[in-house]
Amino acid sequence: MTRPIGKTIRVVIVDDHPMLREGTRVCLERAPGIAVVGVTGIGREAIHLVAEHRPDVLLLDLRLPDISGVEVARQVRAAYADTAIVVLTGYGDAGYLRALRPLGIRGYLAKTATDAEIVDAVRRAAAGCTMVTSQSEGEILTEPLTPREREILRRLVAGQRNAEIAAALLISAKTVEYHVSNIFTKLGARSRAEAIRIAHEQGILLLEDAGRNQE
Amino acid sequence: MTRPIGKTIRVVIVDDHPMLREGTRVCLERAPGIAVVGVTGIGREAIHLVAEHRPDVLLLDLRLPDISGVEVARQVRAAYADTAIVVLTGYGDAGYLRALRPLGIRGYLAKTATDAEIVDAVRRAAAGCTMVTSQSEGEILTEPLTPREREILRRLVAGQRNAEIAAALLISAKTVEYHVSNIFTKLGARSRAEAIRIAHEQGILLLEDAGRNQE
DNA sequence: CCGTGACCCAGGGTTTTCCCCAGGACCCTA
DNA sequence: TAGGGTCCTGGGGAAAACCCTGGGTCACGG
Known part of the structure; x- marks a missing residue:
């Protein structure tokens, strides 16, 4: 898993901001022993670049x-385990980190990072080091939400009432109350507003449900 | 107000991402007739840089x-009106634009902009053109919230109950109800959850209150 | 077969929110 | 001095949310 010293570290950069891509590219290429072999802002193209170049x-x-x-x-981790992944996190992405932990990410890096920090993170990741803050950003959710609960939480966050949720899901309002109550228990919330805040903080709604946002 | 043709356009870049600053800087300096005279990621330093260099x-x-x-x-607009301001907007910044319109901003630019778009925006701004999207990003809030309402909205979004807000602000719960009701009317919300959603969408809480987040 | 978990429904209670109504104090500007 | 805006306070009532209890079906695996 660890890389032999002296070999050039090959990097692929994936970010949808051209200016940030460019800045990171020149920054890394100025560093000795690091080469940028691919740059893109599109997810699918990123996977292709990894498949093609097998970067470190x-x-x-x-x-x-x-x-x-x-x-x-997830896909890169599954298919090309030799590639170390360092996640660039923006402002409101703290919630994502929870979902990324089981994937074996090698490091997290704030977008406000400086030249030295980025070069350092890349070098460490290539060397096999794992830089995980893990203990920070609050506690982890003990009990995970069921699909039904996520569905209802999503509508709750969108501002729907229990009755509206019930009508949309073709179930009784009492059942919605039941699920909402369970959501509160699992999230440690005492009101909808609190549940919404916690859902945002933990990034519960940002995950794997992207494919079925169609109403 | 318009600049004579042929003169070098002098630019100051302000962004808290070093990589994005660097990328934008090299991008602009590659363009003929444009020079970057100052770069920073700190607000107060930005004002000093403008005062010192009087950029275009x-x-x-x-x-x-x-x-x-x-x-x-606001400060640059008031003290150095000759400097055209082009705002770099990130993802969740749609709400900011509302607050910026009365300030006479010369242009808005997404952070996902390419080299050509940025160079073009800078040239147009220096030439006196105003590029305002204005009609996009949904409806504009007709009535702005009062400071008291923003204070209460902030706590509402944080998940506090009316009684808790009342206790924290040393006012009666009934008064909190009154403000909450006004907030709903102005935001077009029918419940707290909806108000929270709208507040997030419009970015109402992200504005000028940064200086008094101390509880 | 029986336990477990997810999902569904219901009754009955308290609390909170929501939506009208009303009035008074303060500051700033016209 | 008179208005207008903001902030504060209050009552009463309907609606929604919240919290507890109790049922039931279905699919899964020991």
């Missing part, structure tokens, strides 16, 4: 125009 | 570590 490190933004960076990480 | 164009990010980009824009 994948610098990956989570917000991409086509598919989620989480999805890219 | 200020490329301004809205999220800065110290003071809001909105505040920077």
